Amino acid sequence: MISEIANRIFDRVIADYHVHDQIDHPIDNPYEGSTLEHLLYLKCWIDTAQWHMEDVVRNPDIEPREGLYWKRRIDRQNQERTDTVEYIDSYYLQQFAHVTPLSDATINTESPAWAIDRLSILALKIYHMAVEAERTDVSHAHQESxxxxxxxxxxxxxxxxxxxxxxxxxxxxxxxxxxxYKQMKMYNDPTLNPVLYGGKK
Incomplete structure (x- = not known):
């Protein structure tokens, strides 16, 4: 089952990341580049780095210039996340290219890759919530919650x-x-964002 493979890879990514726990530590993807496993590892690594960028930018004492720096990095990271999801969907489109849908076949509300994206984020939530549940410097009520x-x-x-x-x-x-459907994000595109191409809103 793909979910079992994905969950195992996502847990490995998060463990690998926290060996150094540094946003800019180079990724060491152990899977061959042409495989789905490679894409899953990459996807979760992008998510994990972005998770920690989001923590940094929420520091109430962050200097405005540094905050803007991290906001722009998060924007770029989110674009990489979206691109990687679309690569995963391209993998599945190719995987199922030979399948002829039944006459009463229906479409799903989201593609397989966007569901897998949610699974990757869940892995991060589970890891970090477990850390919080196991803290010893907090109240018992915090641990129970x-x-x-x-x-x-x-x-x-x-x-x-x-x-x-x-x-x-x-x-x-x-x-x-x-x-x-490609996400067609507009804010990072200099031809579509009015602020970037100098047009009016």
Whole structure:
């Protein structure tokens, strides 16, 4: 099941990142470049670095210039995240290119890759909520609250994992079909963002 593979890779990425716990530490992707596993590792590494960028920029004492620097880095990182999701969807489009949808096949509300994107973010939430639940410098109430949230996150991961596996199986059987819309983000495009091309809003 792809969800089992993805969850295992995402947990590995987060563990690998926290060996050094540095946003700019180089990625050491252990999977061959042409594989889905390579894309999954890359996707979660991008998410993990962005998670920590988001922490940094929320420092109430951050200098405005540094805050702007991190905001722009987050924008670039988010574009890389979106691009990687679309690479994963391209993988699946190719994977299912031979499948002829049934006459009553339906479309899903999101593509497989965007569901996998949610799974990657869930892995990060689970890791960091577990850290909070295990802290010894906080009240017992804090620990209990975080453990309760962690239990919900783990249930979410189980449900989402099952849904992803069922979606991919349904596509393979022709019961559902993929139709991927590129995100067409405008804010990073100098030809589409009025502020960047000098036009009026």
């Amino acid at each position: 975080c453990q309760a949230k962690l239990n919900i996150l783990l249930e979410q991961r189980k449900d989402l994992s099952q849904s992803i596996d069922e979606l991919l199986a349904a596509i393979a059987e022709g019961k559902k079909y993929m139709k991927v």
